[in-house]
Amino acid sequence: MKLTTRYGRMAVLTIGVSVALTLAGCGGSSDAGDSGTADVDLGTVNKATGAPVKVGFIGDAEAGSGALGNAIAAAEASTEYANEYLGGLGGNKIELVTCSTEATPATATACAVKLAKAGVVAVTTGVTGQDHAIFEALKGTGVPFIVSLTADAEIMGSPTGFVFQNPLAIATASAALIKKNGAKTGGFIVVDAPAATGPVEALTKPLFKAQGLGFEMVPLSLQVADPTSAIQQSINNGSDAFTILGDNAFVTRAIKSLNQLGFTGPMITNISAFQKDQIDSLPNGLKGVTTMSSITRIPEREGLSEFATIMKKFGKDIDTGADSGQVAYQTFLGFVESVNLTPGAGTSAKDVIAAMKHMPKAVPMRLAPGLTLNCDGKAVAVLQGVCNARTIAATLNAKGFATTEALL
Structure with missing residues (x-):
């Protein structure tokens, strides 16, 4: 997926926040990611x-x-x-x-x-x-x-x-998936810190607007054990899709709240490996969650x-x-x-x-x-150092295995 507009350049900065926030989760290990094969x-x-x-x-x-x-x-x-x-x-x-x-x-x-x-x-x-x-x-x-x-x-x-x-693919693919699912407004569940909320508000909102989508910020403190009320308020405000940016524990808490609220819309994150105990803590497991990464989640x-x-x-x-x-x-x-x-x-x-x-x-x-x-230098026209233009969007089942994967 190539993006050469000014919104593409905005997306670089926007996704920077998500990358920085999710680095702590990159070491996560999951039965879903364990090949365990001969x-x-x-x-x-x-x-x-x-x-x-x-x-x-x-x-x-x-x-x-x-x-x-x-x-x-x-x-x-x-x-x-x-x-x-x-x-x-x-x-x-x-x-x-x-x-x-x-x-x-x-x-x-x-x-x-x-x-x-x-x-x-x-x-x-x-x-x-x-x-x-x-x-x-x-x-x-x-x-x-x-x-x-x-x-x-x-x-x-x-x-x-x-x-x-390609970080551009992660950002733009989120917008594409939200539109594909017929959603109108993307809620961004983000750690409540100026370094996160400021850039996401300033840069992602114009990107979503350019795609004809609404934008709703949902800042959550890391100290909040149960974010259900804040997420419910975002749903009341019109959010019918959520992108969750944070480490494994933060993302798991948000998905748990969405499960408990009976939310059935798109849930997107670039955390791609969850620990078994985190998956087991979710009422619906990881069913319906979409991850963005460069690693296949289909064991076969x-x-x-x-x-x-x-x-x-x-x-x-x-x-x-x-x-x-x-x-x-x-x-x-x-x-x-x-x-x-x-x-x-x-x-x-x-x-x-x-x-x-x-x-x-x-x-x-x-x-x-x-x-x-x-x-x-041709994969992404505005970024000569990026060597791959696409990402794997994996829709997970309850246990965290991918049921379908698509290149975006």
Whole structure:
């Protein structure tokens, strides 16, 4: 889905709020996301034989310290797989250099400086709350930054930034789904903080108006255990669809209230993995909820068994049902496969950037049937760093499995 109008640029800023608010939920793990399938054949061995090249990966917690550390562990397993089956990076063995931001800007800056000094040809990550600090520290080094999803417009518009999920698609797809379901007014359930409510009010409202939709802000304090009365008031004001932006716990509370109120209209969120106890706490489970992400939620879809096999073969104690590991795997191998389209590329940061900007064809995104990567700057006209224009809209059943998925 491409959007080149001024409202598209507004959507970048608007969705920035939702990305920032949902980062805490990206480590969520769910039975719905756990592949739990039998091992599959990984194909023909293609070992890297060239001199080692260093690639950086930054996570938000130390490996082994929980779901966010799970991203680092998944990146390490993905590296071993790439060296064994993908010929490494341009035929050269990848030497992964990892670092944890510990969820602070200062440590994220130090991580980026450390990796640049180590001589990495690229810095990769899944989703991090410290992407701006990392990118700022890499400025002037010539080292490209590859990230799954960001709210930072500078990264998305930079010649050295590469973004594999399109935040515009998340925003505009919400409007499209609301219209498709015949709803007239979108209620935005958002954390009651100026950094969230201000931009959403100022920027999303004009976007919805341009689509002929009404807009209703529903700010909720994180300290409010039961948001039912506030949501009921929004329904009374005409909201017949809701987009919920927050971490797993916040989103779950809002869905629970909507269930208890008997609400049957569209419920949309970009939290894509819920914990089992959260699902069990909902009167109707996740039935009818639509998630926006780059990860399939239909267990039988291609790629999930391969992912689980790779994590089992090359990693240890990796939670394959967590978004953190799935996104790290998807982003890291998307980077490797994009560079590998250009023979001999990958030995320097300059070569990596050139290879990604001149990809001869699109690369299928792992775990995302139908989505592809092409970093030639044409996926989203106003954002040269975004490599994919679309998102997967998954309608969930009560247990959190996708009953239908559509590319938007």
